[in-house]
Amino acid sequence: MQTNRQLILRRALKEIKDGMYVNLGIGMPTLIADLIPASIQVMLQSENGLLGIGPYPKAEEVDPDLINAGKETVTIKPGGCYFDSAESFSMIRGGHIDLAILGGMEVSGSGDLANWMIPGKMVKGMGGAMDLVQGAKRVIVIMDHVNKYGESKVKQKCSLPLTGSQVVHSLITDLAVFQFADGKMKLVELQEGASLEEVRSKTEADYLIDDTLLLNR
Amino acid sequence: MNKVISSAEEAVSTIQDGSTLIVGGFGLCGIPENLIRGLCESGVRDLTVVSNNCGVDDWGLGLLLENRQIRKMIASYIGENKRFEQQFLRGEIEVELVPQGTLAERIRAGGAGIPAFYTATGVGTEVAKDKEHQLFNGRTYILEKAITGDFALVKAWKADSLGNLVYRKTARNFNPLAAAAGKVTIAEVEELVAPGCLDPDHIHTPGVFVQQVLAGGHFQKRIERLMTARV
Numbered sequence: 001m002q003t004n005r006q007l008i009l010r011r012a013l014k015e016i017k018d019g020m021y022v023n024l025g026i027g028m029p030t031l032i033a034d035l036i037p038a039s040i041q042v043m044l045q046s047e048n049g050l051l052g053i054g055p056y057p058k059a060e061e062v063d064p065d066l067i068n069a070g071k072e073t074v075t076i077k078p079g080g081c082y083f084d085s086a087e088s089f090s091m092i093r094g095g096h097i098d099l100a101i102l103g104g105m106e107v108s109g110s111g112d113l114a115n116w117m118i119p120g121k122m123v124k125g126m127g128g129a130m131d132l133v134q135g136a137k138r139v140i141v142i143m144d145h146v147n148k149y150g151e152s153k154v155k156q157k158c159s160l161p162l163t164g165s166q167v168v169h170s171l172i173t174d175l176a177v178f179q180f181a182d183g184k185m186k187l188v189e190l191q192e193g194a195s196l197e198e199v200r201s202k203t204e205a206d207y208l209i210d211d212t213l214l215l216n217r
Numbered sequence: 218m219n220k221v222i223s224s225a226e227e228a229v230s231t232i233q234d235g236s237t238l239i240v241g242g243f244g245l246c247g248i249p250e251n252l253i254r255g256l257c258e259s260g261v262r263d264l265t266v267v268s269n270n271c272g273v274d275d276w277g278l279g280l281l282l283e284n285r286q287i288r289k290m291i292a293s294y295i296g297e298n299k300r301f302e303q304q305f306l307r308g309e310i311e312v313e314l315v316p317q318g319t320l321a322e323r324i325r326a327g328g329a330g331i332p333a334f335y336t337a338t339g340v341g342t343e344v345a346k347d348k349e350h351q352l353f354n355g356r357t358y359i360l361e362k363a364i365t366g367d368f369a370l371v372k373a374w375k376a377d378s379l380g381n382l383v384y385r386k387t388a389r390n391f392n393p394l395a396a397a398a399g400k401v402t403i404a405e406v407e408e409l410v411a412p413g414c415l416d417p418d419h420i421h422t423p424g425v426f427v428q429q430v431l432a433g434g435h436f437q438k439r440i441e442r443l444m445t446a447r448v
Contacts (some may be wrong), residue, residue, distance in 0.1 A: 048243040049387050064438035065374075065388040067377060071244040071441040073298075082386055084393045084421075085243070085269070086325040089318030093338065111339075121303075125297030131318030131342065134337040165341030174388065187263065192304045 007191050007212060009035060012101055012173050015140055017040055019115035019187065023047065023092065023132055025102035027069040028142060032101060043080070047088050052080020069128065093135040100136035102129060103169075104143040109205030111168040111180035113141055114160035124165060127204055142206045145173035145202050152204040154178075154185075163180050165186035175199050186210055202205040220380045220430045221409065225255030228431045229384050232261050233366055235288075239277060239324060239366035239395040240268040240283070244297070244441045247388030248277045248403045249372040251434035257284055260334040265289040267364055269317060269326065269391055274300050276439050285309070291364070293317035297441065316344060319361050321394055326363035328397025333362045369399025373422070377413075379428030381420045389421065396422045405431040 002010070005028065015033045023045045024030050033044060033053065044053040046068040053068055054075035061075060068074045076082075091097055099149055106114040112131060131137050146152055154171070171178040176199045177189035186208040187199060196213065207216040222228050229252060232238070242248030253272075256264075257280050266286050270280035271290055281287050282300050289311040295301050304310040314324065314404055317340045326334055335358035339345050348359040371392040374385035383394055396402050404422075409432035 016248050046387070047245070049390050059445050062440070062443065063386065064440050065386040067244065067246050067387055067441070071246070072444040073440060073442070074444070076386075082389055084389050085317070085321035085391045086394050093318055093322075093336065111400045125292060125294035125314045126316050126344075127294040128317040130316035130342065131338045134340070135318070158260075162342045178244060 002192065003064060007174050008172055010063060011177060012140065015099065015101070015170070016044070020098040021045055021051070023097050023100045023136065025072065025100070025129065025132070026127070027103045029103055030068070030070060031051060039099050041171065043077075045088075046089065047087060047092065048072070049083050049084075049088050050074075050076060050080065050206050051083070051091075052077040052182075056079070058148070062207050066105045072194050089128070089131050092131050093137060095134045095137060099138045099140065100132040101140045102140060103134065104141040104153065106153050106155050106160050107141050107168055107171050108155050108158045110183045111166045111185065112158050113163045114158040117161045119161065127162060129163050133167035138169045139167055140170045140172060142172045145175040152202050154203045154205050155216040156205050175202060187213060219378045220424075220428060221378050222429050222431055223433065225251045225281065225405070225431060225434065226258065227270065228252055228405075228429055229255040229259050229261070233263055233441070235263045236261070236367040237265040239369040239398050240266060240365065241369070241371040241392030241395040242277070243269050243387065243390035243391065245272065245277050245439045247384065247390050247392055248272070248370050249370040250277065252370045252403060252430060253277060253280060253403050256281060256286065260284070260285050260286070263288040265291070267291040267366060267370045268284050269293050269320060271295050271296050271298050273441065275447065281309070289298060289313070291315060291320070294322050299366065317377055321391060323361055323364040324394040324398045328394060329364035331363055331442050336361055337358065344397070364398060365384070367401070368401045370393040371396045371402065371403040371404045373404050373406045375408045375410060375412050375415060376404055376430045377415055377424070378430065380404065380424035380430055381415055382406070382422035382427060383415060383419060384421050393422045397426045402426055403429040403431060405434055407436060409433075
């Protein structure tokens with residue numbers, strides 16, 4: 001039996017294809033890096049100015065001048081490079097990054113994402129998330145389907161301040177995979193162990209269901 | 218044209234109350250730690266500070282927060298600093314949160330003499346509030362204004378006495394942008410070399426952008442999140 005997190009990460013991994021330039025967000029998305037098999041060659045971008053993130057360093061390799069966007073010490077892969085923050089966001093805003101995988105607090109049925117602020121609590125800031133959702137060729141959000149109180153995080157309309165409006169291409173949760181097109185959300189896959197009924201009861205947003213899921217019932 | 222100065226105290230001596238400072242660094246990586254300590258000691262107040270982050274509670278720009286020397290902070294992410302939260306919630310400090318790419322480009326534009334630019338970043342969010350919207354090729358963009366500073370404080374790896382700068386690894390980050398956007402730019406460096414010793418092809422910031430070079434400081438280079446490979 002896989003944990004919710006493993007279900008999400010392993011499904012997200014399938015979206016990473018050979019030859020891609022990918023930005024993995026801080027937190028859960030960063031964990032995907034460790035799962036990428038050697039047979040898939042990708043360049044991971046870190047928005048603080050690094051293309052070609054390598055694994056965490058050995059103790060004797062730790063360099064305070066070499067960190068990722070989560071401020072963790074990292075290494076650089078052979079063929080990687082460094083650049084300044086303006087050039088980094090030229091890559092992102094200019095549409096040169098194939099895929100961004102980000103965490104989410106809420107996603108709406110029209111593909112809005114909220115993941116940077118909870119009013120009344122501490123405002124941490126959006127960092128590079130608003131640039132990534134506008135600039136990456138494809139934006140995938142990974143998150144738990146419900147919050148710790150069992151409430152749906154897949155909302156009819158986001159209640160939290162938005163990171164971007166109609167910016168999500170795919171949503172991967174511990175229960176299901178959704179795709180977004182023309183402001184509509186479609187259920188395209190069920191995660192292992194999930195049923196259409198469970199997804200329906202835990203999803204606040206309206207959504208379409210892909211024919212293949214209905215036929216295979 | 219020798220721009221070398223010998224002490225942080227001298228470097229920050231012309232920075233006055235109410236100045237706007239653009240400060241390089243990402244987290245604690247590539248921050249001008251000697252100049253920040255110099256500002257702490259000078260006691261200058263009511264600063265507007267433009268920097269991606271605001272340090273941590275006891276290091277980097279967090280030291281200026283502790284001394285209540287910052288009036289306004291313009292940043293993209295301030296989540297590492299509890300003191301910031303307290304001052305923000307008590308209304309003691311003004312905060313403008315800017316998306317990281319927009320912040321970088323606003324500083325770049327400031328240094329490049331471009332007063333404003335359009336970007337899709339922030340469209341449909343709080344960031345777009347009260348900003349001019351414009352349609353280009355069927356997509357909506359918002360107008361963002363350039364940032365310049367009375368001073369820019371940057372950290373480089375190597376410099377020559379003419380102010381040509383070379384950065385190291387991800388300690389580059391906002392530093393080259395900041396360097397170009399300060400009316401007076403002060404660079405603190407780990408190693409000072411004679412003119413001609415830096416390969417002209419490898420210079421990141423041409424000396425024309427830099428007014429003062431501070432060499433000989435001690436660097437702690439604190440690590441925010443030490444991660445090592447599982448053996």
